[in-house]
Amino acid sequence: MNLNTFSNYISRGNYDVLISHGNAALSPDVTFDTLVIKGILQTTCCRGRRIIIDGGMLNASGGIATALLSGHGCVTAGKSIEATAITFIGELSTAYTLKANHCVQVNGVLSAKSLTTKHATIVGHIDIGQSAQIHNLEVMPMHTAMFERFGMNKYLKANSIEQIVADNVTLSNTICRTIDADAISLSHHTQVRKAIYSKELKFDRTSNVTVIEHRRSEDTDDGIQRKVA
Template identity: 30%
Template structure:
C-alpha cells in the first residue's frame, strides 16, 4: 500500500493506505484505499475503500460508492448506489441510486434520494426529500437555529417529504408522507400522513394529522413543542 497526496492531479489505479485530496483530484478506475480524506473536490467514476472522510470538501461520484464508513462535513453527490456500514455527515447528500447502510445513518443538513434508503437507524436533522425508506428506527426533525434564516438558508428548516416509510419506530417533525408502516409512531409540528398502518402506538400533537389509519394501535395525544 502507498500514500498519495492529491493536489490538482489524477489518482491512478492501485491500492492506497491513505489518499489526501487537498485541492482538486480525479480517481481513475480501480482505485482502492484504506482511508481517503477529501479537503478539496474529488471526482470519481466509482469509490471503493474503508473510510471516506469529507473534511469541508466535495465528493462527486458518477457510479457506485462502496465503503465501510462515510463521515465528516461537506457535500456528497452520487449518481449510483451507496453501500456502507455507517454514515455520519454534516452538509448535503444528493443521490440518484439506492443507499444501503447496514448500521446507523446520521445526516445533519440536507438529504435528497430518488430511490431506496435502507438503514438500521436513520437520524435526520434537517430536510429530507426521499422516495422509499426502510429501517428499524426513523427519526427526522428540522434544524433549529436562527442562523439559517439570518444568513438566507431557509432550506435546512423546510418541510421534509417522503413517499413511503417502513420502520419499527418513527419519530417525525415537520414531515409530509404518503404512506407510513410502523409499530409505533410519534408525529409532531405539522406532520401529515395520508395513509398510516400502526400496530402498537400512534402519538400526534394538535398540529399533525393522519388521513387514513389502519391497525389496532393505541392513540396518544402529544403536547405541541
C-alpha cells in the same frame, strides 16, 4: 502506499491512506483503505474501507461503496451509496438507493430515491422519493436563524418521504403518503395520508393523519417479515 497530493489527477494504484487537496479527478482504478477529501474530488465510482470528507466535496457520477462514510462537507452520487455506517454533517445525495447495514446519522440534508438501514437519525432536511425501510427512524428539525438570512431554502421546506416501513418512527415537519410501523410519533405540521400501526400512534395538534389503521396483534408477527432484517 500513502499519498498526500495536490495533483489534479490521481492515477491508478492501491493506497493505504490517500489524502486529496484542491480540485482533483480520481481514476476509477484506484483502491484505498482510507480516503480523506479536503478539496473537490470528481470520480466515476469510489470504493474503499473508509471515506472521510474533511470540509471537502465528493462528486461521483457512479456509485459509492465503503464501510464508513464520515466527516463534513458534501457528497453526491449518480448511483447508489452503500456503507456499513454513515455519520455525516452537510449534504448527502444520491439519485438511487442509500443503504447502510447499521446506521445513518446526518446533520444537514439527505436526499435519495430510497433509504434502507437499521437506524436513521436525521437532523435537518430529508427527501426520499420512494421508500424508507428502517427499524428506527427519527427526523428532527435543525433550528437556526441563518437559513433565512443566507437563503438556505432547502432547510426550510417540509421533509418528504413517500413511504415508510419501520418498527419505530418519529417525524417532524414531514409529508408522507404511507407509514407502516409498530409505533409512530408525529409533530410540527407533519402530514400523513395513511398510518398503519400495531402499538402506538400519537401526533400533536399541528399534525394530521387522514386514514388510520390499527393492525391487530395477531398480524404483528407477519408484519415484521416486511421490515428490515
